[in-house]
Amino acid sequence: MKVDSALLGPGGIAFLCFYILTLILIGWLGKKARKENSLSDFYLAGRGMGVLVLFLTLYATQYSGNTLVGFAGRAYREGYHALVLVTFLSAAVGAFIVYAPKLYRLSKKHEFITPADYVHHRFGDNKLTLFAAALCLMALANYILTNLKAIGYIVVAVTGGVIPFAYGVIALSLVMVIYETMGGMRSVAWTDALQGVILMIGVITIFITIQLEYGGFEFIYNQIQLTDPQKFIPPNLTQKLTWFSTVCLGFFGISIYPHAVQRIYSAKNERTLKKSIQIMAFMPLITTLFMVVVGLTALALFPGLDRQTSEGATLLVLQDLGRRGAIGAGMMMLFLSATIAAIMSTVDSALLSMSSIITKDFYTRLKPGKSQAELTRLGKMLSWGIMAFSVYLAIVLPQTIWRLLEIKLELLIQVAPAIFLGLYFKKIKSTSVLWGMAIGTLFAVGTMVANKLGLDIPAKPWGIHAGVWGLLINIGTIFILEKIRSKPIE
Amino acid sequence: MTLKKAFIISWSALILTIPWWFTDISGEWFGLPGWACYAMVSAIIYSIILFFVIQKSWHPDNNES
Numbered sequence: 001m002k003v004d005s006a007l008l009g010p011g012g013i014a015f016l017c018f019y020i021l022t023l024i025l026i027g028w029l030g031k032k033a034r035k036e037n038s039l040s041d042f043y044l045a046g047r048g049m050g051v052l053v054l055f056l057t058l059y060a061t062q063y064s065g066n067t068l069v070g071f072a073g074r075a076y077r078e079g080y081h082a083l084v085l086v087t088f089l090s091a092a093v094g095a096f097i098v099y100a101p102k103l104y105r106l107s108k109k110h111e112f113i114t115p116a117d118y119v120h121h122r123f124g125d126n127k128l129t130l131f132a133a134a135l136c137l138m139a140l141a142n143y144i145l146t147n148l149k150a151i152g153y154i155v156v157a158v159t160g161g162v163i164p165f166a167y168g169v170i171a172l173s174l175v176m177v178i179y180e181t182m183g184g185m186r187s188v189a190w191t192d193a194l195q196g197v198i199l200m201i202g203v204i205t206i207f208i209t210i211q212l213e214y215g216g217f218e219f220i221y222n223q224i225q226l227t228d229p230q231k232f233i234p235p236n237l238t239q240k241l242t243w244f245s246t247v248c249l250g251f252f253g254i255s256i257y258p259h260a261v262q263r264i265y266s267a268k269n270e271r272t273l274k275k276s277i278q279i280m281a282f283m284p285l286i287t288t289l290f291m292v293v294v295g296l297t298a299l300a301l302f303p304g305l306d307r308q309t310s311e312g313a314t315l316l317v318l319q320d321l322g323r324r325g326a327i328g329a330g331m332m333m334l335f336l337s338a339t340i341a342a343i344m345s346t347v348d349s350a351l352l353s354m355s356s357i358i359t360k361d362f363y364t365r366l367k368p369g370k371s372q373a374e375l376t377r378l379g380k381m382l383s384w385g386i387m388a389f390s391v392y393l394a395i396v397l398p399q400t401i402w403r404l405l406e407i408k409l410e411l412l413i414q415v416a417p418a419i420f421l422g423l424y425f426k427k428i429k430s431t432s433v434l435w436g437m438a439i440g441t442l443f444a445v446g447t448m449v450a451n452k453l454g455l456d457i458p459a460k461p462w463g464i465h466a467g468v469w470g471l472l473i474n475i476g477t478i479f480i481l482e483k484i485r486s487k488p489i490e
Numbered sequence: 491m492t493l494k495k496a497f498i499i500s501w502s503a504l505i506l507t508i509p510w511w512f513t514d515i516s517g518e519w520f521g522l523p524g525w526a527c528y529a530m531v532s533a534i535i536y537s538i539i540l541f542f543v544i545q546k547s548w549h550p551d552n553n554e555s
Contacts, residue, residue: 080526086533087507093540094500098493101548217521234512234525243508251504270550281540285533 006160007315012333013159019337020175023191023344027179030187038372042184042379043113043356044266049189055276056196057189057349058263062089062254062280063199063287064143065150065343068335071288073311075295079224079231082292084243088250089284095255096277100264102423104273107265114353115261115419116361122422125430126365131437132415133361136258139412140357141390143257143350148173148394151343157315158336166395172340176348177387181380185266188348195341200286202338205331207290210297210317213326220293223300231299241463248468252416253409258357259349351390355382410444410467417475432481440474496547503539507532 008016035046049057075082103118110121116133123129148169155168163171179187210216224231235243254260267273291314298305298313301320305313318335321327359379364370370378418433447466451459459466491499509525509532516524 080523080529083526083529083533086530087504087536090533090536090540091504094504094536097496097500097540097544097547101550105551221518221521221523232515232523234509234515234523240508240510244505247504247507270548274544274548274550278541278544281537281544285537289530289533 006162007158007336008333009329012329015333016158016337016340020172020340023175023194024179026191026194027182027187030179030183030190033186034183037376039113039356039360039375039379040111042376043352044262045185045189047108047266048268049263049266049272050268051272051275053189053193054263054267054272055279057192058260058276058280059283060192060196060199060341060345061259061263061349062092063283063342064346065147065154065339067287067291068203068339068342069150069311069314071291072295072298072314075292076299076305076310076313077307079228079296079299081235081239082295084246085292086284086288087247089254089288090281091247091250092254093277093281095251099419099423100273100277101270103261103419104264104267104270112265113262113360114357115256115258115415116357119418119422123418123430123433125434128418128430128434128437129361130365131434132418133357135411135415135441137354137357139408140258140350140354142408144347144354144390145394147343147347148390151340151347152394154336154339154343169391169394172344173387173391176344176351177383180348180352181383185262185352188352189266191348192345195345198334198341199338202335203287203290206318206335207293209321209326209331210294213321213324214297220296220300224296227303228299238463242460245460245464245468248471249409249413249465252471253413253467256412256416256419259353262353262356351383351387354386355379358382407445407448410448410465410470411441413467413471414440414444414474416471417478421475421478428478428482429485432478432485435481436474436478439477440470443473444470491543491546493547496543500540500543503536507536
């Protein structure tokens, strides 16, 4: 993101600092509301989340800084093809229909904390459980790192470089880890609720302002027709397959993000969960779709930007609105607060989830018999350790390594068969699922890494993501092994 | 509504959100290229379908606290 001068004046920056410090106060309130010193209380808020908080934390967690900044940039570059992003996030809600009711009931009965707890309960295989937990960890680590990097760029843009990238990352990470370790999921969910409201208001306001100021779709259409009519061409067959593959990634990947699964476990009751998920079905329309429109507006206003500059499409539109007098400093502050809120709410949730996976899935299996208080203390220490390491990596990691880290959903969707098939196919055994997961992961990672290293292997063979091919191979392996296993020995 | 039916309806709707049958540049529909208008409207319809499928297929346990 390239910005020449500070996006906010001293007053705006002071307000932003006040807002960020408020999050620590909310974290402290979360600590005060603690009912017991247990993993369930720390990581799942005592399984007592009501509709409003549950919906807002699901919303704030699912929509990261990438939605507000990255999606608009993508819409700028891809034009109307970026509409796939709307169904990409809706598909995740569609997946909840399949697994959430059954998994919620099981989690209540068997007191699951992490997604791998279910895998262990269903298959009773340590190797499979640890493999699934490791894949979840890798996906979460990626999520934290990319969002920390984004937060550094935002701080530089907001202050015009007065606060350097590294200081911005360190300061905001410190705030997140403080409130997270104070009250665990309760603090995270309450801060998410505030951040979710800011995010929603920010996105809706910018969308409405654009409609009023420029004229909406009609304006975009006419401008693009003059400057870049190629954007009107519908997707060809390969692009349609990529569209399909993208919604598959949303369905099998986004829906089983560990922090999303843990929010399902955290619901007060089933009715609460059902209502929250029903509202979530509409969120892609008022968040993703609106940000795609922002990106298209940027394309209509500023054609011909290179890839790096187009990443700042949202800020360019905001600056233009400011120049035209359509928005004041308050609106700019609101949107930047929304962006920071989106990033922080995602990072804190992923951090909490990572700490729970290491504590519950790895540590307790290697060293059983520890008390709940000891495990909770360990989880808090882990949060500090993970955050410190992530901040270090976000600051020093070279760009070439970052390209490899982009592999995220491709890995996570390999866990999906263990959950989806595990819930509905009672006869499937752990060995088949483990082999499926291993072969699927190997294929996806091998293809992606080979592509990133510059070998002549496409990342999306025939338009389908390597991870989705991996998932098909994963499921295929499971069914073949099950078929062989069920054949009577003659 | 059974879960199987819910799954079939939601997946069919999801697949139909992809603008499969558009091959050429179509005219302007409500300020959008025809295929993009289709993609946007079908995404809206998909959200509505999800809402109703959840409503009809998910029956929470009434005895729960």
